[in-house]
Every structure is written in C-alpha cells, then in structure tokens.
Amino acid sequence: xxxxxxxxxxxxxxxxxxxxxxxxxxxxxxxxxxxxxxxxxxxxxxxxxxxxxxxxxxxxxxxxxxxxxxxxxxxxxxxxxxxxxxxxxxxxxxxxxxxxxxxxxxxxxxxxxxxxxxxxxxxxxxxxxxxxxxxxxxxxxxxxxxxxxxxxxxxxxxxxxxxxxxxxxxxxxxxxxxxxxxxxxxxxxxxxxxxxxxxxxxxxxxxxxxxxxxxxxxxxxxxxxxxxxxxxxxxxxxxxxxxxxxxxxxxxxxxxxxxxxxxxxxxxxxxxxxxxxxxxxxxxxxxxxxxxxxxx
Numbered sequence: 001x002x003x004x005x006x007x008x009x010x011x012x013x014x015x016x017x018x019x020x021x022x023x024x025x026x027x028x029x030x031x032x033x034x035x036x037x038x039x040x041x042x043x044x045x046x047x048x049x050x051x052x053x054x055x056x057x058x059x060x061x062x063x064x065x066x067x068x069x070x071x072x073x074x075x076x077x078x079x080x081x082x083x084x085x086x087x088x089x090x091x092x093x094x095x096x097x098x099x100x101x102x103x104x105x106x107x108x109x110x111x112x113x114x115x116x117x118x119x120x121x122x123x124x125x126x127x128x129x130x131x132x133x134x135x136x137x138x139x140x141x142x143x144x145x146x147x148x149x150x151x152x153x154x155x156x157x158x159x160x161x162x163x164x165x166x167x168x169x170x171x172x173x174x175x176x177x178x179x180x181x182x183x184x185x186x187x188x189x190x191x192x193x194x195x196x197x198x199x200x201x202x203x204x205x206x207x208x209x210x211x212x213x214x215x216x217x218x219x220x221x222x223x224x225x226x227x228x229x230x231x232x233x234x235x236x237x238x239x240x241x242x243x244x245x246x247x248x249x250x251x252x253x254x255x256x257x258x259x260x261x262x263x264x265x266x267x268x269x270x271x272x273x274x275x276x277x278x279x280x281x282x283x284x285x286x287x288x289x290x291x292x293x294x295x296x
Contacts, residue, residue: 021268022276023068026231028246028265029276030072032255033284036167039254044166044288051291052076054094059085061099063180064125064229069283072276085111092119092221093294095287100229102128109136117219121290123283124225129184133225140193140216141225143184146208148228150181152236153202155212155278158195164215164224164285165197168278175275176236177203177212183228185209193217198282203227213282224286230279242271249273 038045056077058067070077077097080088085108090096092115098104102124104112113136116122124132130143155177157169169175177200185207188194197213204210213226237243246268250257257265265273 025272025276026072028273030280033277033281047291048288056095058097064100066097066230068231090115095121095290098124098128100126102131116221119220122223125230140190142187144187147182148179148207151179152176153200155198155200168281175278179228186211237271244270246273
C-alpha cells in the first residue's frame, strides 16, 4: 500500500444491506457527534473543520481501520506504509495513527518515540500495545498476557472533565465496546504517568484489566492507546432502549436528520449509532485539541 491522501466522504446511503451497517452507523454517529460539538464547543468544532492534509498520518493495518472513522468524520488524512516511517519527516504538529497490529520496522520505533518527544501525538490500537507501545515507551503499559474472547463489554468514562472526553457519553448513555478475539488487555505499569480515560468493569472481571482507553505524556507529546479495534464491526443490543431505532437516538441528541440521512439510517438500531457516535466524538476531540495546540 503506497502513500496517498484521502478526504472524508459520505458514501452510499439508502437501502444498503446489513453488510455495510457498521459503516452507515459510523456515518450517522459522526454526523450527530459533529453537530453536537458545534453546539457544545464551537471552538473545538471550528478547529476540527480546519484540520487538513498533513495533520493526520495513518499507518494502515491488517485488522483495524481507524481511517474509516476519519472518513465518517469527513477528515482528511494521509495513508503511509510502515516502511515509510524510516524516511518520512514526522511533523510534531501532527497526529500519527497506527492501526492494529502495528507491525512497524524495529528501526522505525526510535523515530516514532522522538516524534512524540518533540510534541507529536500517537494513537494506537490493540496489538500495537505489544508491537509499538512496549518497545518504544518502556515501563508505561504492557499486555497482561490474557487475550480476550470475542466479547462485548460496557464502557464508562473515568474523568468527565477531560477535554478528550467532552460529549463522548451523556448521563444515561450505555455504549458497549467490542473485544475481538485475542484482543490485548492493557496493564498500567506507571500509574503516576498514565491516565485511564475509559474503563470497563466487565473487562476487568473477565480479563484482569479495566482500561479501555488510556493516555500518557512523553516528552512534549502524548500517546493514546485503546484495546481492540477502533472501527467496531459489531455491537450488542442489551436493553430495550438500545434496540429502538437510530432515529430515536438522533432525536434524543437533538439532531434533525435530512431525508437522505434518514434513509441512510434505515434499519439501524439506537445502540449501533450510540457506540459509533461515542467513538467518533472521542477521535474528533483528539484531532480538534491537537489542531488547537498546533495553532497556539
């Protein structure tokens, strides 16, 4: 896969089948999350809208595709190969996304570490915990050697005042997080350095560790890591509320969907869009905050 620039787009809507249900859920969730950001935090929403090519680099993955969430958010990004990190200049004003499994060349790891030390932001998922985080940032996080089953767990916010979590969950929201089989639970080694953003008591009870999303500072930059895959391919509808329609979710959040958007949401459940909106807003917050710091 070569390097190329990508712009977000809405894709096809209407009577799409269940095969693309998750993509449609992310389109709906991203629209709702961006609309709410405009109302709740106009400054962040404007910063997100200003994010352009060069702000976000994405290392393609075999198992995860964070770029599909960026597409849903209609954000520009540049796809790069793992090998290109050996020669590419990494701007510390940018966000580098490394999809699972995170199989970077060993010689690229010091470059990634220096990128963060100089002010860069790194976002990694699942197996990148073992392949990127442990060797590049030793002594901070580790895989606990207890891989998950194919499972779904409920998540909750740990710090409601954190700007990265603005609008991610409201009181009464009950989103769940999909754990693909053999996902890597996150063990926090340096509790003074690491901030747990999202956790799951179910995850801790079943697999020994509660963290779902964590962040830590390294030099002038920061690292974000999440268990499992960011582009979730399924969810679990546990409550009668989650089994209602996507339109119910949109109405609850005050979003007035157009006729085309209503068609694109047809057949989707409340819980599917709820989970997609939460992850879309979290990633949107990270991009917006990075842009604001870059401009400052």
